[in-house]
Amino acid sequence: MTCTPDQEKPPSEGAIYISQRKANVRTPSIVARHDTPSSLSINQVRSQPSIDREEGRGRASRHDAAVPGDGGHDGGGGAGAADAAHRPGRAPALRGPGRALLLRPPRLRARVSSRHTVDAEGLAPNHLYHAVRAYLAARAASDAAVRRHRASRLDDSSSHIALTIDHGEETVDVHDGVAYTWRLLSRDPANAKSTNACRGGGQQLHVRLRSFELTFHKKHKDKAISAYLPFVEATAKSIKDQQRNLKMHMIEYDAWTAVDLRHPSTFDTLAMDAALKKSVVDDLERFVKRKDYYRRTGRAWKRGYLLYGPPGTGKSSLVAAMANYLKFDIYDLELTEVKSNSDLRRLLVGMSNRSILVVEDIDCSQRLGDHHGHAPNSRRGGFTGGDDSNNEDKVTLFGLLNFVDGLWSTSGEERIIVFTTNYKERLDPALLRPGRMDMHIHMGYCTPESFRILATNYHSVNDHAMFSEIESLLQEVPITPAEVAEVLMRNDGAEDALQDLVEFIKAKRDRSDDEGVAARNQAAGKSKVEKYEQLVVE
Ligand SMILES: Nc1ncnc2c1ncn2[C@@H]1O[C@H](COP(=O)(O)OP(=O)(O)OP(=O)(O)O)[C@@H](O)[C@H]1O
Structure with a gap:
């Protein structure tokens, strides 16, 4: 036939x-x-x-x-x-x-x-x-x-x-x-x-x-x-x-390479202030439902979040919770891995819709260039093309921002960009201007509220006789959720874990008391020297 x-x-x-x-x-x-x-x-x-x-x-x-x-x-x-x-x-x-x-x-x-x-x-x-x-x-x-x-x-x-x-x-x-x-x-x-x-x-x-x-x-x-x-x-x-299995994309040999994203973090397991958590979830929901709104108002369908706070307070966990909640893939952009603006542009255009672009520690990336998109020592920066060797095509954080605001916005839909930093105060104000990062989210030290979430996560305990002691210690001593999680995790039983946590916080308090005394002594010594020097100058 x-x-x-x-x-x-x-x-x-x-x-x-x-x-x-x-x-x-x-x-x-x-x-x-x-x-x-x-x-x-x-x-x-x-x-x-x-x-x-x-x-x-x-x-x-x-x-x-x-x-x-x-x-x-x-x-x-x-x-x-x-x-x-x-x-x-x-x-x-x-x-x-x-x-x-x-x-x-x-x-x-x-x-x-x-x-x-x-x-x-x-x-x-x-x-x-x-x-x-x-x-x-x-x-x-x-x-x-x-x-x-x-x-x-x-x-x-x-x-x-x-x-x-x-x-x-x-x-x-x-x-x-x-x-x-x-x-x-x-x-x-x-x-x-x-x-x-x-x-x-x-x-x-x-x-x-x-x-x-x-x-x-x-x-x-x-x-x-x-x-x-x-x-x-x-x-x-x-x-x-x-x-769908979520993917985490990373740069390898100048291209995205994907692995399965198996980060277990969700908004339920995330230890953070309940009102703040709700406002983040509401914001995400509003964002994904607003396709027509973005189209009608002529705005690119993207949203920017700045997560800031000390190390170990859950910034990466929050990004994973966002991805798990929305079922969006994550693209982890390590700017130092990108050789040129043309490479950066290719990488960004190659991202899929419904994804989260994460740039971690932007206070460090900031040093890549000034806020006009110029690379250090370059005559002309931004995404203008040019020869790599003469620095013109060098990647800059603000070049990235300009590109994200421009072509990237119009080449895709339903995209989220997240910047994280441990030092918000070090950021260039141009980075923080309205419209660039829509929501600034502070991830802080462990509060009594977030401690309870961690205790439930790790030992399924909602209440315990030791809770009140731990909660009052937490108000006294700055402890990150990562530290609390670590102590809870290294013990099998809830009783041992809570006891260990009490001792851990007390030890940290004593250490910081000692350090505080030393620092005060040093500060006192320094002021003496300054006075002395001033006296000399006079
Ligand atoms: N808010 C939190 N809720 C639940 N778990 C947390 C939280 N913060 C930290 N952890 C635990 O500590 C680990 C490290 O936290 P994470 O990497 O999210 O902190 P980070 O703020 O991103 O730190 P860094 O600034 O160093 O990147 C997490 O894998 C998680 O187990």
């Missing part, structure tokens, strides 16, 4: 077959073609690969079983067969009395039918099929009416095993007052072997065609197409986003 490219092609990507049937009535199918991930349009069938004619037979009998009380059989034909009947130049595969009925006008059939069925097929990559699979996996797993589940991975990179309905099982989903019944169907397309023989150079492969069948009352057809299926798609997208 010779295969033309057309015949080789499996059904068009995203085709959904919608058929209307009643007893002994065959109807031509309508194809709802899923042109883009966000749009659905309904067309009459033009040409379908011959594989569809065969599907029709299977679908008809399944339909009878799926819709009890629908009125009987269609005699082995069905939607796929009906499609074939309406394909120019192609004879329907059906034989028998039902054949003539294929030619009935669609309006008549619509009047006599009470049900609609939608199959989202999965032979070719079909966005809608995969969306339905993900959607049903989320709800069918908890549906007590489903007795047999089918286990699968939604994609190769997913660590999540999804349970969905098995063949012949059905699950009913009620959305906006309408009951939708889903079934998983599977069949052998009769010409699949020859199709694959052509692809595999004579090797016979066994192909089974799976489809999800959606049944609902015909009066809800518009609702199903224009509201329910887009809802299924949107829900599936957010489920997949939730299950």
Whole structure:
């Protein structure tokens, strides 16, 4: 057999077959073609690969079983067969009395039918099929009416095993007052072997065609197409986003290299002031929901956060919590690793949407150049191109900022940029000007409130007799959450951990008391010297 490219092609990507049937009535199918991930349009069938004619037979009998009380059989034909009947130049595969009925006008059939069925097929990559699979996996797993589940991975990179309905099982989903019944169907397309023989150079492969069948009352057809299926798609997208493995991108050999981001930090485990935490979460939520707002106001859809505070107060943990919360990848930009502005520009443009760009310790990066974007000793800085050797293309922090505000903003969407520093007071005021960093977040020493979060994280204790002593010590002695976490972690039991923490804080207090005395003595000595010197000068 010779295969033309057309015949080789499996059904068009995203085709959904919608058929209307009643007893002994065959109807031509309508194809709802899923042109883009966000749009659905309904067309009459033009040409379908011959594989569809065969599907029709299977679908008809399944339909009878799926819709009890629908009125009987269609005699082995069905939607796929009906499609074939309406394909120019192609004879329907059906034989028998039902054949003539294929030619009935669609309006008549619509009047006599009470049900609609939608199959989202999965032979070719079909966005809608995969969306339905993900959607049903989320709800069918908890549906007590489903007795047999089918286990699968939604994609190769997913660590999540999804349970969905098995063949012949059905699950009913009620959305906006309408009951939708889903079934998983599977069949052998009769010409699949020859199709694959052509692809595999004579090797016979066994192909089974799976489809999800959606049944609902015909009066809800518009609702199903224009509201329910887009809802299924949107829900599936957010489920997949939730299950996706996050990535941490770092610069290696002048290019981004990614590893799985497995930082466990979340806003629940983050030890910080509750009101501040809430304001960060609210800000992030507002940001991701405001696509239209940013478009309407002509602003780039990006947001900048400056995290500042002493080492070990949770700045990196906050970035990880943001990424885990939003399901955004992190791009860790180590400016000293970037050789030139053109490299920087290439790296930034190569970032994906829905991501967080992190530049740590910007007080150090600041030294890379002045706030006009000029590299130290350069005649002309910023992103002007030029020869690396004469310093013109040297990377500067403000060059980065200018680029982020300019081209980067317009080349992507839903991006967050985070700067961290241990010394906010050392930053150039130009860095802090409004519009550059939208939110300044102070990460401070451990408070009684944040200590309780850590105690719950590490030892599942919400209250204890030693809490009040620890809390009053924390108000006296500056201890970072990292130090508290370290002490809690090195003990197995809560009792030992809390006792160890009391001793740790007291020891630090005593040390700082000693250091304080020494410092005061030194300061006193210094002032004496100054006075002496002044006396000498006089
Ligand atoms: N606020 C916090 N909440 C929960 N855990 C924290 C917090 N701060 C620090 N930790 C713990 O201490 C470790 C180090 O903290 P982290 O790296 O987030 O601090 P940092 O402020 O970014 O420090 P640096 O300025 O040195 O980069 C974390 O992995 C976490 O275990």
